[in-house]
Amino acid sequence: MPETNFFEQLFTLSPQSEPAGLEFPAKLGFWTFGSQSNPAVLLPTCFNGQLSDTLPFLYAINHGSEPILPLSKYFTVVTGLLGGGESSSPSNTPEPYGGPNFPRTTYNDNIRLQHALCQRLGVKKLFAYIGFSMGGQQAYHMSTLSPDFVENMVCLARSARTSWHNWNVLEGMKHALISSSDFHDGHYQEPPKKGLRAFDRVFSSWALSPAWFRQMLWELLGFKTLEEYLDACWSGSGDANDLLLMLWTWQRGEITLYYPEDEGDFAKTLGRIKARCLIMPSRTDQFFQPEDNEEEVKHLNRGEFRCIDSVYGHLAGGGAGAKEDREFIIDKIRRFLFGDL
Amino acid sequence: MPETNFFEQLFTLSPQSEPAGLEFPAKLGFWTFGSQSNPAVLLPTCFNGQLSDTLPFLYAINHGSEPILPLSKYFTVVTGLLGGGESSSPSNTPEPYGGPNFPRTTYNDNIRLQHALCQRLGVKKLFAYIGFSMGGQQAYHMSTLSPDFVENMVCLARSARTSWHNWNVLEGMKHALISSSDFHDGHYQEPPKKGLRAFDRVFSSWALSPAWFRQMLWELLGFKTLEEYLDACWSGSGDANDLLLMLWTWQRGEITLYYPEDEGDFAKTLGRIKARCLIMPSRTDQFFQPEDNEEEVKHLNRGEFRCIDSVYGHLAGGGAGAKEDREFIIDKIRRFLFGDL
Numbered sequence: 148m149p150e151t152n153f154f155e156q157l158f159t160l161s162p163q164s165e166p167a168g169l170e171f172p173a174k175l176g177f178w179t180f181g182s183q184s185n186p187a188v189l190l191p192t193c194f195n196g197q198l199s200d201t202l203p204f205l206y207a208i209n210h211g212s213e214p215i216l217p218l219s220k221y222f223t224v225v226t227g228l229l230g231g232g233e234s235s236s237p238s239n240t241p242e243p244y245g246g247p248n249f250p251r252t253t254y255n256d257n258i259r260l261q262h263a264l265c266q267r268l269g270v271k272k273l274f275a276y277i278g279f280s281m282g283g284q285q286a287y288h289m290s291t292l293s294p295d296f297v298e299n300m301v302c303l304a305r306s307a308r309t310s311w312h313n314w315n316v317l318e319g320m321k322h323a324l325i326s327s328s329d330f331h332d333g334h335y336q337e338p339p340k341k342g343l344r345a346f347d348r349v350f351s352s353w354a355l356s357p358a359w360f361r362q363m364l365w366e367l368l369g370f371k372t373l374e375e376y377l378d379a380c381w382s383g384s385g386d387a388n389d390l391l392l393m394l395w396t397w398q399r400g401e402i403t404l405y406y407p408e409d410e411g412d413f414a415k416t417l418g419r420i421k422a423r424c425l426i427m428p429s430r431t432d433q434f435f436q437p438e439d440n441e442e443e444v445k446h447l448n449r450g451e452f453r454c455i456d457s458v459y460g461h462l463a464g465g466g467a468g469a470k471e472d473r474e475f476i477i478d479k480i481r482r483f484l485f486g487d488l
Numbered sequence: 489m490p491e492t493n494f495f496e497q498l499f500t501l502s503p504q505s506e507p508a509g510l511e512f513p514a515k516l517g518f519w520t521f522g523s524q525s526n527p528a529v530l531l532p533t534c535f536n537g538q539l540s541d542t543l544p545f546l547y548a549i550n551h552g553s554e555p556i557l558p559l560s561k562y563f564t565v566v567t568g569l570l571g572g573g574e575s576s577s578p579s580n581t582p583e584p585y586g587g588p589n590f591p592r593t594t595y596n597d598n599i600r601l602q603h604a605l606c607q608r609l610g611v612k613k614l615f616a617y618i619g620f621s622m623g624g625q626q627a628y629h630m631s632t633l634s635p636d637f638v639e640n641m642v643c644l645a646r647s648a649r650t651s652w653h654n655w656n657v658l659e660g661m662k663h664a665l666i667s668s669s670d671f672h673d674g675h676y677q678e679p680p681k682k683g684l685r686a687f688d689r690v691f692s693s694w695a696l697s698p699a700w701f702r703q704m705l706w707e708l709l710g711f712k713t714l715e716e717y718l719d720a721c722w723s724g725s726g727d728a729n730d731l732l733l734m735l736w737t738w739q740r741g742e743i744t745l746y747y748p749e750d751e752g753d754f755a756k757t758l759g760r761i762k763a764r765c766l767i768m769p770s771r772t773d774q775f776f777q778p779e780d781n782e783e784e785v786k787h788l789n790r791g792e793f794r795c796i797d798s799v800y801g802h803l804a805g806g807g808a809g810a811k812e813d814r815e816f817i818i819d820k821i822r823r824f825l826f827g828d829l
Contacts, residue, residue, distance in 0.1 A: 312701035314714070326664070328667065328669040345660075348656075348659055357653040363652065
């Protein structure tokens with residue numbers, strides 16, 4: 148495992164954060180690979196993701212007969228999301244901002260910190276910004292906030308706006324957690340196991356797809372019954388206040404929110420993006436419907452839409468789908484970045 | 489409002505109930521309309537539905553220039569689901585079976601009680617059994633258990649088996665409720681408001697559809713914001729133990745479970761049905777996918793599939809969709825029952 152570095156900065160939170168404009172001592176956990184003189188690639192983490200969760204993808208773009216983005220040729224940066232437990236998060240921040248007192252940070256905050264880190268690292272431009280789920284939404288936010296900074300962005304299983312349906316799904320997950328008998332308004336002394344399990348049980352139905360359940364694909368993972376699978380994989384993980392912060396960020400993913408001067412004009416905000424964009428939803432994603440991505444692509448100057456025909460729902464975008472799904476993703480990213488489309 | 493009658497019987501629960509085969513003093517809340525000498529129609533209630541929730545449908549089949557099923561020509565029976573709060577339920581049953589000690593009853597129990605009621609009322613045959621949601625699943629169970637008793641069944645927004653995905657969705661809703669700080673393992677003295685609200689917030693995203701949220705249809709209902717709508721409509725209703733009993737029944741909706749001799753052969757169990765069947769899913773139902781219904785219809789001796797092209801998700805099947813959705817439902821039931829198909 149690479150060593151985790153920390154970029155620290157006294158940082159002013161965005162006007163959309165709570166409290167708005169707070170001066171906050173933020174730190175960003177990150178990894179780098181390769182030489183800073185090479186073209187740069189940035190991989191952000193996803194919801195409840197650790198830096199190490201990007202390893203399978205790093206492996207996929209570095210192996211095979213013709214690796215897409217070998218570390219020998221690309222300076223690769225991996226950044227942790229605020230709330231992910233490595234970067235500043237409720238779980239790792241001292242008073243007065245620890246636990247439930249942590250400020251509510253936005254995508255804008257994450258992106259500005261990542262940009263500042265890149266400057267510190269001497270990165271003038273990103274050859275590619277590639278993200279899954281909350282990482283994909285970060286790709287949109289980075290390309291919008293710093294249009295000249297990103298040459299190519301890849302957005303996997305995500306959208307430029309958090310739809311109202313998606314917002315409502317998260318609201319349900321949130322209530323399952325905050326209503327639990329062990330959450331204590333975030334002032335728990337021990338992990339609120341009941342709340343985290345309830346949260347995960349609600350999450351699981353959204354993260355996968357009806358087709359995944361119809362095909363009983365937990366059996367492919369070695370579980371005899373669905374209940375065994377749930378017990379092993381969806382019984383709570385992460386810190387509750389961290390999860391709630393990430394949900395908060397996610398719920399406020401609507402990209403126009405950060406450009407009040409665009410007056411909610413979605414086309415206008417997306418029109419800011421200069422990067423070439425590869426938009427890859429999963430056909431069966433219940434959080435992010437492909438039709439929302441098709442709508443987005445209409446407003447992108449240089450956007451391509453490639454849908455992953457997977458039964459693994461949202462998780463397909465993160466490489467947790469079938470072997471063919473992963474091969475499809477890598478193949479389409481290769482063609483997008485290097486031609487032969 | 490008609491007077492509610494109660495059919496009471498010392499009743500042996502099904503082998504699939506818990507405790508299996510318990511002798512239980514059950515009561516079934518019901519309404520009747522019209523003369524017992526007329527052909528009979530039975531309308532069961534849905535999940536968390538009261539007898540009065542069938543009134544809009546009763547109105548729809550009794551009004552217009554040519555009412556489909558006028559009370560003057562059909563003996564109409566409305567029955568309440570066990571756990572619905574009118575029939576035997578955790579909330580209305582004295583010790584030793586009150587609250588969390590209420591037995592876990594199955595569709596089979598509901599159907600045998602309804603059948604016994606019909607015998608008491610002198611009904612030899614049902615011209616039609618029409619149900620929405622858990623009512624639709626009851627239609628399947630009645631037609632399978634008593635094949636010669638039902639001439640026509642209409643199943644709205646439901647399937648003959650509770651899919652694993654559906655089971656898992658309910659598992660999430662259940663955990664949101666039972667993990668709450670005010671549920672107290674079902675021994676609450678006051679309604680567990682937090683738990684019921686969490687339950688409803690999770691439920692709301694499943695009951696409607698992404699398209700409904702995309703079109704912000706809460707505005708059509710007179711709400712300015714989604715949060716106002718949630719506060720008014722999805723902040724908890726019903727008794728928590730009652731809801732959990734109904735969920736338990738729903739989770740064990742798999743029809744082959746009740747015919748062990750069929751050894752899980754779905755086609756064989758559905759092949760028992762002699763009734764003509766009208767199967768009407770909603771195109772955007774997230775609980776019950778139309779493709780599952782298409783699969784079912786292949787195994788029905790006389791099944792018809794008519795999909796409601798609605799953005800109202802599951803709720804469209806209960807008449808809570810657009811005016812055109814309701815008209816489509818009534819028109820298709822008319823043609824199904826009386827020709828011109």
